[in-house]
Structures are given as structure tokens and as C-alpha cells.
Amino acid sequence: MPVTVVRFNLVEPGATPASLAARYRAALEMAAYADEHGITTVQTEEHHGVENNWLPSPFTFAGAVFGATQGNSAARGASSRGGGRATGGRIAVTVPAVIGPLHDPLRLAEDIAVLDLLGGGRLVTVAGIGYRPEEYDRCGVDWKRRGRLQDELLETLLKGWTGEEFEYRGHTVRVTPRPATEPHPLLLVGGSSRAAARLGLPFFPSAHLPELEAYYKERLVEYGTEGWTMMPTAETPLLHIAEDPDRAWERYGQHFLHEARTYASWQSGDIRSAVRTTATTVDELRTEGVYRILTPEECAAQGLDNPVLHPLAGGMPVEEGWRSLRLSAEQVLPVLDCRPAS
Template sequence: MNCGGTWHWTGSWTPGDGGWVTVEFGVLVDVREEGAGYSGERVEEVVAADRLGFEGAWLSEHHLTADGVLPSPLVMAGVLAGRTSRIRIGTNVLVLPLHHPLRVAEDVAVLDLVSGGRFVLGVGQGYAEREFAAFGADRRRRGVLLEEGVRRIREAWSAGDVTPRPRGEIPIYAAGVTAAGLRRAARVGDGVIIYCATPADLIARRTLLDEVVDDPPPLICTGIMHVDDDADRAWAEAAPGIAYLEGEIASYGGTEPPRLHRTDYLVGTPEDIAARLIDLHAATRFVHFAHWLRLPTLSHEAAVRSLELIARRVVPAVRAGVSR
């Protein structure tokens, strides 16, 4: 159910004329101290994504991590807005139960204005116990706090409680993983965000979404992807970062990290990955796919090289394949 915002990804939606006619691509911006995350390299990588035609740059939020994962995505969004001209900038996701909804409404209104309407608010209920404890938030009520927060943000914008006023409607997307979480995301969001590291898990979540929601809003898939002309080199570059990332994500949720199997991930040559993305689109019907721009431990040069190959050889092939 659409709850008041609009789907803004440029040029993809043609109401009454066949629906979604193409897919869009974005990048997950991994900002942490490991890998010079707070240096100019990370900003330059997003500038490169903007130049190469990617449609979205997404920022996540975590707190009190050993490696300094970004705790202030709205601050970083302002930095990126000032260095880019066309790419949309969003959160994937802002842990809304840790924030006062009016404060978020004000900050996002400012971002909307300074970015020329390019900001997208992606929210989630969060899960890490240490984060809720640190902020004194009730983790048991995180689902309710998410719904209440989205409602209060929209009311603040529509009723004029926020000044300056946003230039227009700002879309709010919501993330979910479980059946209950996906129902909630579809209920409050203009789009549903699903993060899974592998295509198989994305497909499983899409299946679950279809089972629990009759008419889901558009799906934004986010996951891991890395390409190189040499498939072995692609895996050698990506594997350490994937192992690190899977371990960190597991630690947030108090679970064991999975064993890595090369064929599980979108890592390989551009042609192989394009074919797999076409299959993934057929199975999930995603409207936007965002990949980890720079995996932990990956060099700036390797990240930009992969980004350029994706832009020039993966994205056109996927768009041609899904439009047939």
C-alpha cells in the first residue's frame, strides 16, 4: 500500500502503460575506518558512480562498532549531495526507533532542499541489542516505533510542522526481513528494501513478501556484487571482504556467519554476472538493485574498476535482457 509518498526513481515508471519498463542500479556506500572510509576516497567513489550513471547511493547506520561503521548517515548524505549532481542519495537504512521523528523530518527536509530533491529516506526497525541499549530505546517496541515514526514524519511534512518545508513529496522506503517485518514494510513504505548478500536469499525474501502481502510496493534489492575480466581475480579480491562483512552482520544479530561458497555470490566476469542478474530480476522483479560499492578490505582502485565494468558491461546487458 502506498502511504503518501511517491516512487521517484527517474524514468522507470510509466503509470497505465505497462508499469516498470526498466531497472535501475545503485551503490551501497560502506563507510568505516577500515579501508579509509572517512577519507576522500569514499566520496570520490560515489562521485564516480554519479558520473557513470548509477541512480542511487545508499548509506547505512550502525553504532559503537569496533571499525567505526557510519553512525551518522544523514550527515554523510549532505556531504555526498554537495559533491554530486544527479545520483539520488538515500539511507539503507536509518534505524528509526533510535531517532526522534521530528528531528528526522527536519533533517530530511533540509537534505531534500540542498540536494535538489534527490534524497530518499529508507528506514528500518533495527535489531542490534547493543544499539538499543546505548540509546535507551525499547527494542521490544521497535516495530511499533517504526510505524509511529513514519506516520509522525509524514504528518510533520504534510501539516507544515517542519520548516523549511520540503520542496515536494519525499518517498519513504521501509526494510524488512521476517514475515512480520515485510508486512510492516509494505504497509508503511512506498517501497520495500531487502538486503541479502546472495541472490538465493533475495529470492527467498521475495517469495516470502509475495506470500504475506497481496500487492507489494516496488522492491529495492541490495546485496554483494564484484566483477573483473578474470573471474578468479574477482573472487580473490572480493572474498576477504565478504567474509569480514558476513562476520560483522552475524555479530550484530548474535548469529554464526555462513561458510562462503563462491557460486553463492554475484562475483565473476561482467557477462556472467549480467546473466545472473537477469535471472534474479525474473525471480524477484526488483526495480532497483544496489551493490556494495567497496567491500571491506577492497582497495579504492579495485572498487572503481569493478564499478566501471558494471556500468559499461553489466547494466546495459541487464536492461536489454529484462526489457525483452
């Protein structure tokens, strides 16, 4: 069975508090529905001060997802009766990536420990350094020190989760409570393969970069540590499922274009976001293929190892997001489950 992802960044241009509250509630309901239908992962993100209301608090959202999916009695009942695809309380939440240097290391260690206890080990954290200097400016963090701050953060998390006392900025401290997962909650490093190798942490490149994975493996040998790479596939398009893709592009393409243009505005020089697009019109975006609107049959035929559903992309109307998610769960995932393992 492939790893299937439903992604939420809760973007809504021109939102009101009431409309955003409705969107957040819908996302939690979608997460519970995804869990009941065997989708393996909710993916969420962190960005700050974005005019379109991009989610700034991924761990708060993760906690809400765990509350919405924990101990789903209906799903357990369906599973025990052998009916449907329900699993209940198994969906993971992945944060790729938390912008490490913007967080207080001790507080982040506490937050992740509590979420690990609440979620039963279902939280996956990717620690990155971000690519928007303006986020550092608004938080009063020196962009030039981001590498050193990231190293300190990673070391503090690993020491803190032992439950033992350690030295931190001239003080003896202890992080409580201890997380449930041994030896610690799943923590991957995005971007810095050297830091990941030195600490024996798994590496999460921002894109399909075999040369960076090779460098990481060389550093593992250098430091005498062990690790592994979670490499994105060569193609990881963001998917929306519709019975009539032409009509969906015509009616909802502007939502995808808004998100694509937001990403493009953050890219300059050697700064690159995970979504790489140069499209300036809906037609260009459709041709590019980073965002894809597909019929259920087309999606199943794509042969994607890790399909990423993006039901609320760019402020997508909630009812259209639900249509996409239900088509995915009811018509795409059963086909993928029957596909021979690659």
C-alpha cells in the same frame, strides 16, 4: 534499463582518521562517477558502535553525495552533445534502512526535509527498526518499545512534512522547512507491513517474501488505504567486477569474508540481517554466492534486474574498488541498457 545500485557502508577495519577520510572522499568521487555513467542509486546504511567503522550517519553521507552530484556541468554538457552515458545530478540516495526508534522524530523530519530540498527529491528513506539490541542499549532506548516508537516516528514524519501545527508529546509543534516533494519525501516502511498499510506507506520487505507482501495487501484492504511493495528480487548478490575473478578472490576475498562474518555475528534467533551467510572461509563464501566476483561478461550474463555493486566491501582497497566500478560502468552497464525490458 535496470535499476543499478552502488553500495557504500564505509567499513574499514583498523582504520585511522586519515585512512577513513580518504575512503569517504573516494566514495563521494565514486558516487559522482556513478552518476555520470547512468547508475541510478547510491545505497547506504546505518549501524552504530561497530569496531570496523561501519557508517553511523547515512543522512550526512547522503547530503555529501548530493553535493558531489548536484549540477554536474561536465555531465550536462556531455548529455546535451549526445555523447556518452552521462546524466548528471540524477542519482538517488537510498537509506535501507534508517533505524527509526533511535532517532528523535522531529529532528529526523527536519533532516529529511532539508535533504529533500538539497537533493531535489532524490532521497529515498526506508524506516526500519533494526536487529541489534546493543544499538538500542548504547542509545538508551528500550528494545521492547521499538514497535511503538516506530509507529510514533512514522506518524510524526507524515504530520511534520505538512508544514502544519500538530500535537506531539503534549506540545503543539511545527516542522520547518517543508520538503519540496509532494505529498512528502519518499518514505517506505521496512519490516512492519501492518504499520505501512495503516499509514498508506509503501512496504519494503527485508528479503524476497511474497507471503509478507500478501499480508500487507490484506491489511491495505482492512484499513482502506493504498500502497505498493518494493520487493527485493529472489537473488540480490553483492557484486565486484574483475577481469580475473580467481586472482581477485585470492587477493581480496578476506574483505568480503570480514563483512560476511560481521553480518553473521548479528544474527541470532529470529533476528536476521539483509545479508544471510553462514560461510566461515573465503572458499565457502565464494561457493555460497551471496558475494560474487565476476568478469564484465559474466555479470552481464547474470540477468539480474537490480545489480548491486559493492566496490569498497569490507575495507576493500580504494584502487581495487575503482577498478571494479570502472569495469562495471564501461563494460557491463552498456550491455544492460541494451537488454530488452523484462
